Amino acid sequence: MRRISLLFLFIIFSTLAFCQVQPDSVVVDSLEVATAEEELIFKEDTTDFVYFALPSQLEYIPGEDSPELYSDRLACIEKNMPLIYNERVHAFINYFTVKDREYTRMMMRRKNLYFPIFEKYLAKYKLPDELKYLSIIESGLNPRAVSRVRAVGLWQFMSATGKYYGLNNDWYIDERMDPEKATDSACRYLRDLYNMFHDWELALAAYNTGPGNVKRAIRRSGYKRSFWEIYPNLPRETRSYVPQFVAITYTMNYLDEHNFFDEGEEMLPQYDTLQVSQYLHFETFANLTGACMEDLQRLNPSIQRNAIPESKRNYTLYVPKETKDLLSLNRLAILDSASKVGKKELQTLAQNTEGSTYGRDRIVYKVKSGDVLGSIAIRHGVRVNDLRKWNNLRGNTIRVGQRLNIWTRQSSGSTTSSAVLASNKSSRSDTPSPVPGSKTYVVQPGDTLWDISKKFEGLTIERIKSLNKLSNAKIQPGQTLIIGI
Numbered sequence: 001m002r003r004i005s006l007l008f009l010f011i012i013f014s015t016l017a018f019c020q021v022q023p024d025s026v027v028v029d030s031l032e033v034a035t036a037e038e039e040l041i042f043k044e045d046t047t048d049f050v051y052f053a054l055p056s057q058l059e060y061i062p063g064e065d066s067p068e069l070y071s072d073r074l075a076c077i078e079k080n081m082p083l084i085y086n087e088r089v090h091a092f093i094n095y096f097t098v099k100d101r102e103y104t105r106m107m108m109r110r111k112n113l114y115f116p117i118f119e120k121y122l123a124k125y126k127l128p129d130e131l132k133y134l135s136i137i138e139s140g141l142n143p144r145a146v147s148r149v150r151a152v153g154l155w156q157f158m159s160a161t162g163k164y165y166g167l168n169n170d171w172y173i174d175e176r177m178d179p180e181k182a183t184d185s186a187c188r189y190l191r192d193l194y195n196m197f198h199d200w201e202l203a204l205a206a207y208n209t210g211p212g213n214v215k216r217a218i219r220r221s222g223y224k225r226s227f228w229e230i231y232p233n234l235p236r237e238t239r240s241y242v243p244q245f246v247a248i249t250y251t252m253n254y255l256d257e258h259n260f261f262d263e264g265e266e267m268l269p270q271y272d273t274l275q276v277s278q279y280l281h282f283e284t285f286a287n288l289t290g291a292c293m294e295d296l297q298r299l300n301p302s303i304q305r306n307a308i309p310e311s312k313r314n315y316t317l318y319v320p321k322e323t324k325d326l327l328s329l330n331r332l333a334i335l336d337s338a339s340k341v342g343k344k345e346l347q348t349l350a351q352n353t354e355g356s357t358y359g360r361d362r363i364v365y366k367v368k369s370g371d372v373l374g375s376i377a378i379r380h381g382v383r384v385n386d387l388r389k390w391n392n393l394r395g396n397t398i399r400v401g402q403r404l405n406i407w408t409r410q411s412s413g414s415t416t417s418s419a420v421l422a423s424n425k426s427s428r429s430d431t432p433s434p435v436p437g438s439k440t441y442v443v444q445p446g447d448t449l450w451d452i453s454k455k456f457e458g459l460t461i462e463r464i465k466s467l468n469k470l471s472n473a474k475i476q477p478g479q480t481l482i483i484g485i
Helices: 002-019 067-077 087-099 101-124 129-139 159-164 179-197 200-209 211-220 227-233 236-253 282-289 293-299 321-327 331-338 343-353 373-380 384-390 449-455 461-468
Strands: 025-028 031-034 040-043 049-053 058-062 271-276 315-320 360-366 403-409 440-442 480-482
Touching: 067 087, 067 236, 087 101, 087 236, 101 129, 101 179, 101 236, 129 179, 129 236, 159 179, 179 200, 179 211, 200 211, 200 227, 200 236, 211 227, 271 321, 282 293, 282 321, 282 331, 293 315, 315 321, 360 373, 373 384, 373 403, 384 403, 449 461, 461 480
Parallel strands: none
Antiparallel strands: 025 031, 040 049, 049 058, 271 315, 360 403, 440 480
16 A cells, blocks of 8 residues: 555646746747757658747648748749749749759859849839849840840840830841840830739730730720739640749749758959940950950840941940050050951851841751742742852752751841740741750640750750659650750
């Protein structure tokens, strides 16, 4: 009896000692966690919630794949533009944060090259600051980006739309590649689209596919007025466009939460401006001023031939700051020398390769059996004399397999996304194109792995199968394939 009493007392005192809550512990849902100077993490097997025990408190946040977490985070950064979460957006967040982290790291390195320019013009036109992320989807922050449908620059302007908004392009200079001018034009275009639809999601869709296609989708949907209501009636690539924008906006705002670390950033040299109205040869100018040719090219991406043509108006040339200082010591002599070298050669080249090509796009045509210059000219809507001039032909003789430069009339249209549309359109050339910034390709009807591998430089059937974990060569129209990393 005495043994039982002693045992009973021992149990009581042990229980009281165990149940006493220590001053620096936290209890949540009957789960007690000691927090003495350290952080502990507990994850229950039956839930997707992660519990964080902190020195002063214990809180929980949904797991990294939780829809609630993504939705909450998007709500936290939503300002003037709707950032709606759904499965489509989730898939693109997964792409930018998991599947192609290298692309996101590249955007981290490049963003400070152009974001200050974007922010300046967005503020000027009183547009949402979030629109600065749109260029990531359009061009991968590459001012020289050219899509397979000939959309050009950071904001991927087609020639006709660019000219409407003041961006001229010719054999020497393509202002669609000028970061300042193109951003100003893009802001005005986006402002006009918003004024047309009074909805930012529809304005973005129109930026991608053109306002006509968006209006057509609105009619087909029974005159619904939101992007997600007309979603099924939009072109396939446009359905992905707005979700991509939301996903990259999320990603660039939550880099730390997805373990992206600062790896440095790409930088342009400090620069000054020089007003030039006469012909100027880059290489001669660089040699005489000690400038780096690569710096001149990076500062002036819109100049296509490493030379500025003679003009009645001044052209703003960006030069490294130290170059401007050296130039001031002997300006007239340096500019005079740079105005003479290579001028005749470039003029001859322009005449031979361009001729009457202003306002045209160049394609490369591979001569097939039975082709003659007349039939090729009719097929492409050009003249036989132009075909001869563009290809330095003295007569009408051509051979099977020969490649001919043909300058076709540029199609009118709106801007297009290099991240989506560039990988959806069939190439008009037999020459492989660079892998687009999106690193993806949407399978078209009739496509085979062989066809796709021939569309892009450095791509093989085995590489496509490896990147997409394909066990066989079966693919379906509409399927999205990874074609680069």
